[in-house]
Amino acid sequence: MDHTERRVGARSFARLLGEWRPADGRRLASALADRIRLLVLDGRLPLEIRVPAERELAGALAVSRTTVAAAYDQLRDAAVLRSRRGAGSWTRLPTGPPGGAPPSPFFLLDDTAPHELAHAALPAPSEHLRRATTAAVHDLDALLGGHGYDLLGLPVLRTAIAGRFTARGLPTTADQVLVTTGAQGAIALVLATLTGPGDRVLVEHPTYPNALDAIAARGAHPVPVPMTTDPGTRADGWDLDLLTAAVRDAAPRLAYLIPDFQNPTGAVLPAQDRERLVDLARRTGTPLLVDETLAELSLDGPSPPPVGSFGGPDSPHVLTVGSASKVIWGGLRVGWVRASAPMVRRLAARRAALDLGGPPLEQLITARLLGEVEEIAAQRRIEVTAARDHLLGRLSALFPGWAANRPTGGLFLWVDVGAPVSSRLAVAARRHGLVIAAGPRFGLDGAFERRLRLPCTLRRDRVDAALDRLLLAWAGLDQVEAGVPPEPVAVA
Numbered sequence: 435m436d437h438t439e440r441r442v443g444a445r446s447f448a449r450l451l452g453e454w455r456p457a458d459g460r461r462l463a464s465a466l467a468d469r470i471r472l473l474v475l476d477g478r479l480p481l482e483i484r485v486p487a488e489r490e491l492a493g494a495l496a497v498s499r500t501t502v503a504a505a506y507d508q509l510r511d512a513a514v515l516r517s518r519r520g521a522g523s524w525t526r527l528p529t530g531p532p533g534g535a536p537p538s539p540f541f542l543l544d545d546t547a548p549h550e551l552a553h554a555a556l557p558a559p560s561e562h563l564r565r566a567t568t569a570a571v572h573d574l575d576a577l578l579g580g581h582g583y584d585l586l587g588l589p590v591l592r593t594a595i596a597g598r599f600t601a602r603g604l605p606t607t608a609d610q611v612l613v614t615t616g617a618q619g620a621i622a623l624v625l626a627t628l629t630g631p632g633d634r635v636l637v638e639h640p641t642y643p644n645a646l647d648a649i650a651a652r653g654a655h656p657v658p659v660p661m662t663t664d665p666g667t668r669a670d671g672w673d674l675d676l677l678t679a680a681v682r683d684a685a686p687r688l689a690y691l692i693p694d695f696q697n698p699t700g701a702v703l704p705a706q707d708r709e710r711l712v713d714l715a716r717r718t719g720t721p722l723l724v725d726e727t728l729a730e731l732s733l734d735g736p737s738p739p740p741v742g743s744f745g746g747p748d749s750p751h752v753l754t755v756g757s758a759s760k761v762i763w764g765g766l767r768v769g770w771v772r773a774s775a776p777m778v779r780r781l782a783a784r785r786a787a788l789d790l791g792g793p794p795l796e797q798l799i800t801a802r803l804l805g806e807v808e809e810i811a812a813q814r815r816i817e818v819t820a821a822r823d824h825l826l827g828r829l830s831a832l833f834p835g836w837a838a839n840r841p842t843g844g845l846f847l848w849v850d851v852g853a854p855v856s857s858r859l860a861v862a863a864r865r866h867g868l869v870i871a872a873g874p875r876f877g878l879d880g881a882f883e884r885r886l887r888l889p890c891t892l893r894r895d896r897v898d899a900a901l902d903r904l905l906l907a908w909a910g911l912d913q914v915e916a917g918v919p920p921e922p923v924a925v926a
């Protein structure tokens with residue numbers, strides 16, 4: 435995909451479409467329109483991008499031009515494409531019914547789709563949060579005389595974050611920490627500081643979709659390294675030889691990795707491979723951007739030491755991203771980067787162009803809650819373990835042909851649905867008022883059509899109601915054709 439000219443070539447488009455042909459007797463044009471619509475709605479195909487001309491796409495897909503023309507017609511009717519005669523067609527977001535509410539990417543606020551299995555995030559620990567907020571309102575008094583801007587984050591929070599790293603085995607001082615707007619803000623800041631348009635960024639494949647989007651937004655190119663799956667246990671993992679070869683061949687500017695309960699596979703990188711990874715970074719000069727967003731959510735015993743601990747406290751090769759979102763609450767929007775003190779100053783300088791710092795009240799609340807994080811995490815473990823086991827039980831009862839892993843931590847299952855139908859299932863699910871993120875949302879070029887990420891974060895009654903809808907969608911998979919789901923999928 436050429437992001438500078440905002441157009442997608444026919445061959446890339448064909449790859450992005452993945453396996454879109456209907457297995458049943460459905461019309462090819464409808465199936466093609468459905469697939470393109472899904473790519474637009476869940477963000478894999480950017481908005482306002484020019485799609486290939488009918489003839490070119492027909493050639494790349496080995497279908498007739500009439501099929502592509504009919505699919506584009508359906509998409510124009512559904513307001514997913516706009517065309518200018520003689521100039522081409524561009525993707526757009528459907529605007530919904532005339533006079534209706536404007537479409538929101540935040541489908542959770544949209545009660546037309548009350549069931550969702552796309553976010554893997556827990557509700558707030560309300561008692562802790564209320565208490566910490568009351569106390570933080572008093573803490574705020576001391577700051578009200580100042581101007582309120584802080585590129586690095588409040589010292590009290592930086593100290594609390596440094597203390598947490600130290601407790602987890604990575605000695606850290608406050609000057610090695612920069613507070614960001616969630617881990618997502620941290621990822622975007624590191625990309626903005628260390629990479630530029632055209633640079634390569636190594637990623638696991640599959641990986642966290644919003645990181646892929648941040649890489650694309652930077653104009654950088656992801657270099658995917660496949661995760662491996664053990665056929666017996668279904669556990670996913672890393673092939674360090676493959677990763678080493680990819681670093682050597684592609685010479686990426688940065689490697690973005692999620693070694694703790696990898697999103698979406700739930701895999702954990704063993705200690706000896708963490709050491710190898712840091713050694714590789716040191717030898718090749720490729721900095722590691724280590725995403726520890728899920729690290730505090732171990733369900734089955736202790737995790738290996740942080741990757742950063744293998745590089746020494748001042749290593750210039752490891753930048754670690756963390757967040758309060760998963761263990762405490764996403765609504766705080768507090769995350770951080772841990773790096774060498776000079777790198778933290780470099781990041782802070784770059785940050786001025788992005789957001790000038792985070793709100794102090796949320797930082798004060800988080801600083802207080804980090805003091806109680808062991809207790810909060812212990813409660814989370816109980817809830818998530820029960821949710822994981824419940825979900826596994828329901829899945830094997832309702833979908834006997836599916837295969838799920840049993841992650842040892844994190845907030846989701848990475849399910850194999852047994853056939854390359856994940857995108858179609860997402861379309862069918864929307865018809866039953868359920869939002870799911872299809873497997874390809876977590877990869878590049880239409881990969882992972884057999885996969886679905888399901889969160890272990892909902893109360894039992896809510897997950898059961900969502901799974902009832904998923905079952906209806908699964909049973910009605912054959913009927914998937916044109917239909918206009920109004921909102922794109924946000925994933926966390």
Ligand SMILES: Cc1ncc(COP(=O)(O)O)c(C=O)c1O
Nearest residue numbers: 616617618642697727757759926
């Ligand atoms: C691996 C990973 N990184 C980053 C994020 C973004 O986290 P935050 O809410 O802190 O921005 C998430 C959220 O789902 C995640 O799973």
